[in-house]
Amino acid sequence: MGFLASTFTWWNGATLGTKFGLRGKAKVGTDSLGNVYYEGGRDTAGNPRRWVIYNGSTDASRVPPEWFSWLHHQIDGAPDDVLPPVRGWQKPAVANMTGTPLAYRPQGAMEKGGKRPAATGDYEAWTPEG
Numbered sequence: 001m002g003f004l005a006s007t008f009t010w011w012n013g014a015t016l017g018t019k020f021g022l023r024g025k026a027k028v029g030t031d032s033l034g035n036v037y038y039e040g041g042r043d044t045a046g047n048p049r050r051w052v053i054y055n056g057s058t059d060a061s062r063v064p065p066e067w068f069s070w071l072h073h074q075i076d077g078a079p080d081d082v083l084p085p086v087r088g089w090q091k092p093a094v095a096n097m098t099g100t101p102l103a104y105r106p107q108g109a110m111e112k113g114g115k116r117p118a119a120t121g122d123y124e125a126w127t128p129e130g
Helices: 003-008 014-021 065-071
Strands: 024-029 035-042 048-053
Touching: 014 024, 014 048, 035 065
Parallel strands: none
Antiparallel strands: 024 035, 035 048
16 A cells, blocks of 8 residues: 555555554454454543554454454453354354345345245235224
């Protein structure tokens, strides 16, 4: 990313101001998507401030659940140290796919041809006397 882009565009990653502001902050860890997490300083309530620097597009749905818990002070330590290991039946977190070709399209959606199955005739309207 060029100098001007990193100065003025936040949607492509961290701006120069953010990178400059993270000087002296402690790097806590990195998630499976390559996002980097930092901690340092205190907010007005006395809680430690926490940041995520996205690897790629700035999209909050790209933060895995365990790191979301850390960012929002639901757990104290880094998820790798505090949380139990991932179970074999757990699926990895997936980013929000809205607006992409991988988005969910229900049957009858225009993107799937716009054809819905015919009504089955099992609908019975409610009436207050019934």
